[in-house]
Amino acid sequence: MKSFIMDTIKGYWYIAAAGSELKAKPINRKVEGESLVLWRDEAGNPHALRDRCAHRGMALSAGKVVNDCVQCPYHGYAYDGQGRLKDIPSLCSGERLPRVRGMKSLPVIEQQEQLWVWIGEQEPTRKPFEFPHYGEEGWTTFFMQTRFHAPVDMCLENFLDVPHTIFVHPGLFRNEDQDTVQTRVTRSGESVVVTFLDEKPMEGIGPRLVFPKGVKQKHTDRFILPSISRVDYEYGSDHQFLIVSQCTQREEFVVDVTTAITWKLPLPTLITKPFLKWYCRKVIQQDVDILEIQGAQMKVFGRHFTHTKVDLLGRHIHALRRNAAQGSRKLKDMSQEVSIRI
Numbered sequence: 330m331k332s333f334i335m336d337t338i339k340g341y342w343y344i345a346a347a348g349s350e351l352k353a354k355p356i357n358r359k360v361e362g363e364s365l366v367l368w369r370d371e372a373g374n375p376h377a378l379r380d381r382c383a384h385r386g387m388a389l390s391a392g393k394v395v396n397d398c399v400q401c402p403y404h405g406y407a408y409d410g411q412g413r414l415k416d417i418p419s420l421c422s423g424e425r426l427p428r429v430r431g432m433k434s435l436p437v438i439e440q441q442e443q444l445w446v447w448i449g450e451q452e453p454t455r456k457p458f459e460f461p462h463y464g465e466e467g468w469t470t471f472f473m474q475t476r477f478h479a480p481v482d483m484c485l486e487n488f489l490d491v492p493h494t495i496f497v498h499p500g501l502f503r504n505e506d507q508d509t510v511q512t513r514v515t516r517s518g519e520s521v522v523v524t525f526l527d528e529k530p531m532e533g534i535g536p537r538l539v540f541p542k543g544v545k546q547k548h549t550d551r552f553i554l555p556s557i558s559r560v561d562y563e564y565g566s567d568h569q570f571l572i573v574s575q576c577t578q579r580e581e582f583v584v585d586v587t588t589a590i591t592w593k594l595p596l597p598t599l600i601t602k603p604f605l606k607w608y609c610r611k612v613i614q615q616d617v618d619i620l621e622i623q624g625a626q627m628k629v630f631g632r633h634f635t636h637t638k639v640d641l642l643g644r645h646i647h648a649l650r651r652n653a654a655q656g657s658r659k660l661k662d663m664s665q666e667v668s669i670r671i
Contacts, residue, residue, distance in 0.1 A: 357390035376410035479624035
């Protein structure tokens with residue numbers, strides 16, 4: 330079996346859990362290799378510490394919340410949201426609390442139904458990513474959480490890869506009648522985007538049921554550091570659909586993906602929402618299955634790939650993530666047109 334090192338990129342916010350997952354009891358979540366305990370104080374504010382009691386190394390997530398602190402289940406040591414030791418029940422009255430080391434506190438923000446944790450050595454220098462159009466008038470959003478067993482960059486490439494849709498999602502996006510399509514690939518700053526310049530409207534079951542006929546299709550695929558994919562389809566101002574995914578590595582080859590399905594359509598939500606939930610879950614599960622096979626192959630054979638020009642975003646995703654993980658200078662901005670058959 331090949332050995333791998335998880336390419337954690339520091340200096341960014343990552344989703345640790347959905348806000349609805351964090352209730353009265355503490356929970357454990359691994360975020361980019363960090364094992365964390367999350368809990369809420371009495372006011373509902375979320376907190377995150379490294380999930381290890383300084384006394385005997387017990388998992389704090391197995392404990393409970395007492396007086397806004399997370400209490401260790403072994404000897405009752407209690408820590409506040411800053412990682413400060415606040416109580417030892419067995420300590421005699423008048424004795425000082427010992428100073429503890431290694432109780433790392435991580436900034437947490439609850440935003441758009443998600444709990445975001447800052448992974449970095451310094452204080453946060455930016456805000457968490459905002460899912461586009463969330464809460465805006467005329468737009469509807471629901472979230473889906475999915476676990477993938479593959480490297481995070483392979484997940485990101487898959488979410489933005491068009492050629493695989495004919496084989497992995499037959500009949501759902503496109504049919505087998507391929508056409509030559511002109512694309513423009515533009516890399517700038519922390520993102521890279523593919524604009525499909527003359528793509529015909531998709532013929533799969535989803536597009537046929539939701540989008541109007543005879544209207545020009547606008548389609549872009551975008552990667553944003555550190556681990557966000559965004560796909561936009563537009564058929565006029567009243568027919569728009571976005572699928573935006575944020576990836577959090579739990580451990581090597583285990584990636585939890587939070588996907589925001591967002592749309593603006595002149596159709597009742599009571600009709601569109603159940604259909605889109607069924608449709609998107611079916612598509613995502615097909616990607617889960619194919620990526621699990623790819624992940625298993627990589628564990629045996631390693632990273633040995635052949636790239637072609639139709640792999641529009643893969644190499645850019647790898648390059649941007651590699652540079653960010655290594656703290657290298659940003660890549661040069663670029664733009665080029667590429668023809669592919671889809």
